Amino acid sequence: MSLPATTYTATGPFAEGWQWLTDPANWQGPMGIPVRITEHLGYSALTLLISVAIAVPIGLYVGHTGRGRVVVVSLAGLLRALPTLGIMTLFALMATSTLSLMPAIWSLVLLAVPPILTGTYAGISAVDPQIVDAARSMGMTGRQVLFRVEVPNGLAVILGGFRSAVLQVVATVAVVAFISLGGLGRFIIDGLAVQDYGQVLGGAVVIACVAIALDGVLALLQRLAVSPGLKEPAGTPEPAARTRIHP
Template identity: 45%
Template sequence: MNLFADAIRWLLDPAQWTGTYALPNLLGQHLLYTVLSVLVAAVIAVPAGWIIGHTGRGREVAVAVSGAARAIPSFGLLILLVLLFGVLQIPTAGLVTFVLLAIPSLLAGAYTGIEAIDPRVLDAAKAMGMTPWQVFWKVEFRLGLPLLIGGLRAATLQVIATVTIAGWVNLGGLGYPIIQGIQLNQFDQVLAGALLVAALALLADLLFALAQRAAVPAGVRASGGGRTEDEPRRRARALRVARS
């Protein structure tokens, strides 16, 4: 309990809120790396996932790549890229690391969101005279959006965690007080930094959970995800979503 109280005092100390390594600056660095890397990963992975989900081609390759990428140790990949890029390019090496770690979750979320749609719903949309673009935008995209946001949620949390350990290579972020505290045996500082990272991760998770729930079309939500409805009525609801 005393350690927790010491950590709170460390956080409230005015000295931690001024200077180059002030907590607002470290938080800004953490958010910058997280947002930028997830955006870059989304530009790469989401279109590829949509194509795989829409055509059904390359799924085995995507699953294999995603599984292999998830198995790579984050810290080991970071150190490897720092050595390859050189110590003068640490931010670039860090950004590439974060992008590579974010891609698997985004890729999986994109193609599983499309694959999870009942093919009969797509056939009915085509029978209504929808063009391929309308089928994608009004049916596939809208019904697959919750799973895509789920992938974005997982990718963001992965990057938040990895940016924290990137403090070992002087990349900044909220991992800096944790790493410095370990080196100085200042465990109140270590706990304070861990609390900040945990709070950031929980807040991001909550926001994405709300967004994922809001992304479910009203007709699908009202039907309870199709678990208690018969198939014709569930397909009819999905098509009403597409028309709206």
């Protein structure tokens, strides 16, 4: 069920989009913007939770052991080449009902796994081997080396991959509206159906704002999560590699 088309007095898509965004009726009710944002973020969170559970352990293993690097790179490239909408439609047709949520989620998981997987693998494998050898010479086990040395030193790259995945998922999860699910994509699909281009533009603007806001929050978290000893002090003319063994 879509929001009723709004009658606009101004001309032009931008003026119509502004009127749609500033109409209080579009911010209320079970189909209002806040509810759609909540649905959108819920789909995104579920997708990222599944993707992290799949990609992070594989990335940690490959980065730590060096095994399967070629497979990881090839798999990430293959998954990036898959069309999300086509895969989602295929999964929906294979399911018992096109209204099921999980076919759309699994298609988005295929989109989110590559940046998380490659970011985790690259962050771990980029740690200076001399630091890893030093940790082993101190008597650390493989697990201790991984979580006390490699993960802290590769955290910036790992979080960068997760940040990239979040932005891709939040921007793409609107496609679930094609199979009659909710989220901010409903404004675009429903607006096109009734030629309400103010609603289409307004929905696109809200999606962009949500993505930008999340990117800002993740950038701040990425900055705070990285150990101060691994950051370059202000005014340093040339970057120097820094590593730390965490007790």
